[in-house]
Amino acid sequence: MFDVIVVGGGPVGSYAAGELASRGHRVVVCERKNIIGEDVCCTGIIGSEAFSMLPLAQMVGGAIIREARAARLFSPSGRLVRVSKEEKQAYIVHRPVFDAGLARWAQGKGVEYLPGSEVRSVSFGGSSAVVEISGRATPLEAKVVVLACGFGSPLPQKLGMGTIGDFVVGAQCEIGIDGLNEVEVYFHRKLAPGFFAWLAPTFEGRALAGLLSRRNPGENSPGVTRGRI
Ligand SMILES: Cc1cc2nc3c(=O)[nH]c(=O)nc-3n(C[C@H](O)[C@H](O)[C@H](O)COP(=O)(O)OP(=O)(O)OC[C@H]3O[C@@H](n4cnc5c(N)ncnc54)[C@H](O)[C@@H]3O)c2cc1C
Numbered sequence: 001m002f003d004v005i006v007v008g009g010g011p012v013g014s015y016a017a018g019e020l021a022s023r024g025h026r027v028v029v030c031e032r033k034n035i036i037g038e039d040v041c042c043t044g045i046i047g048s049e050a051f052s053m054l055p056l057a058q059m060v061g062g063a064i065i066r067e068a069r070a071a072r073l074f075s076p077s078g079r080l081v082r083v084s085k086e087e088k089q090a091y092i093v094h095r096p097v098f099d100a101g102l103a104r105w106a107q108g109k110g111v112e113y114l115p116g117s118e119v120r121s122v123s124f125g126g127s128s129a130v131v132e133i134s135g136r137a138t139p140l141e142a143k144v145v146v147l148a149c150g151f152g153s154p155l156p157q158k159l160g161m162g163t164i165g166d167f168v169v170g171a172q173c174e175i176g177i178d179g180l181n182e183v184e185v186y187f188h189r190k191l192a193p194g195f196f197a198w199l200a201p202t203f204e205g206r207a208l209a210g211l212l213s214r215r216n217p218g219e220n221s222p223g224v225t226r227g228r229i
Contacts, residue, residue, distance in 0.1 A: 002028050002142040005131050006111075007119045007155065009036045011102055013148030015054075018106035020146075027111045028140065029103070030133060032118040037099030041172055043200045043208050044093040045183065051091060060101035063093040065202050071183045082182075092183075092200055119149070122159060168195050172210030175199075180207050 006017045009031030021027045033039065045068065051057055057064075068091070070084030103113060120132045122145050129145045149155055157163050177199070186197040194214035201207045 001128060002026050002140065004028075004144045004146060005030060005129070005140055005142040006146045006148055007122070007131070008148035008150060008153075009033070009099070009103055009113060009115070010040075010148060010150055011099060012150075013146070014099070014102035014106045014111075016146050016148055017111040018102070018109045021106065021109040021111045027106075028142075029106070029111055029113045030117040030119050030131065030140070031113065031115050034116045035100075036103040036113070036115065037096035040095045040099060041170060042095040043172065043198065043210055044095045044098060044202075045090050045200060046093055047090050048088050059105040060093065060098050063095075063098035063101050065092045065094055067091055068183055071185060074184065074186045076188045092202060094202070119155065122147075122155065168212040168214055170210060170212040172208055174202070175207055175209045176205055177201075177207045178205060 003025035004020050004027045006013045006029045009029045013029055017027045017029050067088040069088050070082060073081045118134045120134050123130045128141045128143060131140045147155055180199060180201045184199040191197050192211040192213045195212040197211035199207050199209050
């Protein structure tokens, strides 16, 4: 029996798992995907304060693509406001590499990973929790289960934890672009109702173009990856 089963091998799951293992608990992470970080829909902009609060540079330093000190904000009428600071404000990380790096860090603390393991149900009996995994005949048991399954999983609702009433949906794709060195943010009711759209430079000549909105973000952006937060 494990001390803790973590459902979800995203950043939250891996970080929680690593912290718990470093306190001496026997921890396993069940991740639905076969490869940690695969098909993740995220721009990877992380405020520099997160890097000062957590030793992220040591944990996932290889995931950092660039630093950001400025951003260009475009109003609905196209007016540009540029904000900048001397000190770095954020890092743009490669999310698949970031997720894989956090998982490696957690494994280094002794966490076991079960990729390709979708948790179907969690039930409680006596002093342990029973976790059923699709395609696996024997369920796993643990004293504690951590749900770190991100947005959209039915598990929290199945366990009576309620539903998420307020959310935005996002769409994003990678594009080729020249001369983009700063993050650009676009506010426009038609483009991204209730939220905003962005261009985030990544590698030389490449950027992530995305938007979050309270309505279907894929309406005008076919062929993009989608996610929710
Ligand atoms: C378009 C877009 C852009 C974004 N850009 C940024 C950004 O620039 N900066 C930022 O900080 N945040 C950004 N976010 C938000 C960020 O992606 C999320 O906050 C973050 O991924 C949440 O991490 P998590 O570990 O909680 O969940 P996730 O990253 O969603 O990880 C959950 C994991 O659980 C797994 N899982 C789910 N159900 C099960 C199950 N039943 N069994 C096993 N495994 C399961 C999933 O496969 C997944 O790997 C963006 C989101 C979107 C949609």
